[in-house]
């Protein structure tokens with residue numbers, strides 16, 4: 001059990017320039033997968049060797065976890081993977097904006113920290129401005145995958161994604177939630193949740209061809225997203 005770090009604290013509000021794909025990867029033109037909130041990186045450390053034709057980037061706000069993940073990556077000699085320390089709500093938009101067109105092809109946000117209280121809404125990782133930056137970087141057909149074991153965490157994300165009008169669900173996906181994980185490797189949190197016999201809520205989205213909305217419009221919708229639970233929570 002641990003308390004989450006507060007992404008709004010002054011320390012985490014300092015912008016950090018993030019390296020470009022050219023600076024990170026020898027074969028920098030490969031398609032890019034971005035995992036937001038990668039923690040110790042177990043998921044990407046397992047995935048990168050299975051997908052050598054992709055480059056993978058994990059971003060994480062807790063610096064010691066990034067150091068540990070990078071150490072493991074170097075031991076495993078995985079040159080198609082990097083872990084970066086940043087607050088995605090402060091530093092990711094500029095990086096996304098500078099990516100070559102259609103390089104980013106997959107984004108995953110898995111088991112994000114559950115900030116339940118409405119007054120903590122701004123601490124949640126998926127904010128309107130981040131969603132717009134992702135929607136702008138992802139070309140039609142490219143994918144955004146979200147999963148969580150907490151319904152009241154994933155529902156506002158679903159609402160935000162769907163209200164943006166930038167994403168659709170694949171045509172063969174008729175269920176409220178994906179039954180299985182489209183990724184071949186579970187995350188650390190996912191493994192823990194499944195071991196407990198708990199349910200996992202998953203959604204896979206594809207970028208459609210609609211323009212990203214104005215930030216002010218999406219922010220107004222986000223304000224309407226209500227979350228009644230006042231429970232405090234901690235995990236991983």
Ligand SMILES: C[S@@+](CC[C@H](N)C(=O)[O-])C[C@H]1O[C@@H](n2cnc3c(N)ncnc32)[C@H](O)[C@@H]1O
Pocket residue numbers: 005007036037038039040059060061062086087088089109110111112113114125187188189190235236
């Ligand atoms: C509940 S953990 C899940 C970790 C991993 N995705 C998994 O499924 O095992 C959520 C992770 O997101 C990170 N995180 C939360 N807010 C973040 C932010 N603004 N920027 C980057 N990482 C963030 C947390 O530090 C934490 O490691």
